[in-house]
Amino acid sequence: MTNSVLAFVFPGQGSQQIGMLADAAQAFPEVSATFSEASSVLGYDLWDLCQNGAQEDINLTERTQPLLLTASVSLYRAWLAQGGVTPAYMAGHSLGEWSALVCSGVLDFADGVRLVRERGRLMQEAVPAGEGAMAAVIGLDDSAVEVACAESAEGEVVAAVNYNSPGQVVIAGSAAAVGRAIDACKAAGAKRAMPLPVSAPFHTELMRPAADKLAPQIEATVFNAPATPIIHNVHAKTESDPAAIKALMVEQIYSPVRWTACVQSMAGFGVQQLVECGPGKVLAGLAKRIDRSLVAQNIESSEQLSAAVTATAG
CATH class of the missing domain: 3.40.366.10 (Malonyl-Coenzyme A Acyl Carrier Protein, domain 2)
Structure with missing residues (x-):
């Protein structure tokens, strides 16, 4: 072209x-x-x-x-x-x-x-190694990912950090909170929610x-x-x-x-x-x-x- x-x-x-x-x-x-x-x-x-x-x-x-x-x-x-x-x-x-x-x-x-x-x-x-985490969420609307993160925080940090394409969002934060958010995203209907091989929770507070x-x-x-x-x-x-x-x-x-x-x-x-x-x-x-x-x-x-x-x- x-x-x-x-x-x-x-x-x-x-x-x-x-x-x-x-x-x-x-x-x-x-x-x-x-x-x-x-x-x-x-x-x-x-x-x-x-x-x-x-x-x-x-x-x-x-x-x-x-x-x-x-x-x-x-x-x-x-x-x-x-x-x-x-x-x-x-x-x-x-x-x-x-x-x-x-x-x-x-x-x-x-x-x-x-x-x-x-x-x-x-x-x-x-963030010391092991204390932070990131995860990819596939097949869920941005707003549903944000809600799952908000409900999973429990006083810790977890948030949507990479809005990569419609239906593909990366979340990050404290390791435990990310773990809870992975479960919440799956419960909300995500096709996949999986940890990424990254130790630092980039693009979070x-x-x-x-x-x-x-x-x-x-x-x-x-x-x-x-x-x-x-x-x-x-x-x-x-x-x-x-x-x-x-x-x-x-x-x-x-x-x-x-x-x-x-x-x-x-x-x-x-x-x-x-x-x-x-x-x-x-x-x-x-x-x-x-x-x-x-x-x-x-x-x-x-x-x-x-x-x-x-x-x-x-």
Whole structure:
């Protein structure tokens, strides 16, 4: 489809795999160069980690976040180098919103790597391992999930935190409360409600200490107005003021990811084609469930990227 309005979306945690981008790195020098740049900031070889490390190593939040940021930015740089058109809009799922900030020029890449490493470390530290939990709920309306969480809290924290697509919501909070909410969602008619292999309850009030600690570091970093509008997780709207974007990135840590609304906003802005820029195809799959009129694809491999450049050429 040519001459259609294009948006880029960037994945969050869970899309990382050992061996990812190996093909793209052989085809596009931008990939290796971007990983080298990140490695010099981090003080370890990020490319070697994601090619030859162990899955449990790249699943450590402090490493996952800079890894996925670097992967997405490297593919976006390759996209532009191959003559890919600049998208009209961008959005990212949770950590992926930081990839959007870098690719839209809000944030320098090296600053982005530093901040998401800290973001990951602080988020993991905010709740001791084993005390928090997350779970996916399939086949239940958003409002029914919210009611189940409210009735299951019993003085603890449990809430809907990722509105991923109609009928797919992730909940998070204190481990015991999440357990009660899983049972409540099943009783309310959910097709499935299952714990996720994540130890920290992301995007809940339990993350507010992490946000408070990251806020001064965000404040001390230069943010620019975005060259490409970004639809933000917190409210599914665009924002042009750098100070307001800083505030949103702090708030995002303890607020729900309103992904369904973000994709619906893009469609409302006239987006017809959506490219997932990063490893995996989770967001491309969600987009089709949110709005079937969207043409969604991912560009993790060199073949996919080259084909998408051609398909989206004006």
